[in-house]
Amino acid sequence: MQYNYSAQCSKKNLADIRSFISETLNNHFKSEIDIHHMVLAVDEVCANLMIHSHKCNPKESIDLFVDVRKQEVIIEIKDTGNGFNLKSYQEPTIDEIIVEKKKGGLGLMLVKRIMDKVEFIKSNNNNICRLKKTILTSK
């Protein structure tokens, strides 16, 4: 089953994005923790894109595609902003975050810990963030 959703780049829309992911996955899976992790990962990626790639410009938007398979979920988050280069991303240490009082940097750490696979793909003018997770408790 495939689902899609489009949101303008305003942080106020993050709550609706979370509801979309949560309601969609609740129809297919039982595991509350897995659903929560998918919601969290999508929220983190969307927040990053809205803030860093789109400067929270509500005239720009991001598109979400959810592909629910038997025991796996693939979510693609697509936008046309400045692409993100995962290879150049240097994960901060927890100490750096405390000492430098950085309020960012934790989002992608979370996403990498809770997803089975995270890819950033650039194709033509589009950037795609693809998140993959196996969920064994289908309804």
Added chain:
Amino acid sequence: MITIQTNKEEDFYIIKVSGDVDASSSIHLDNKIGEIIKIEKKILVDCNDLQYISSAGLGVFMSYIHEMEEGEIKMVLFGLGNNVKNVFHILGLDQLINMVETKEDAKNLVDAI
């Protein structure tokens, strides 16, 4: 949507956070904690009605760790639901930030640390 209510019990300052703390709303929590640590030494954060937290919320708590140590300010979170607790746990932040089950536990811990 976030709601922040505050009250004082004995010499404990209690911040009750309800709703979602995400990239959009974390600024309100940040402002409140930033304001309170200038005047209070014993802070309890009531998370019983905190439904959701993302890295933006984690970042708020992390960003005050240093300042609290320097100012000998104690802060303990209590009443976290499983999903919220799990987000701290994923990055091991439950080892850096004090969190307990009940308000009484939180008061006892603040007095002990």
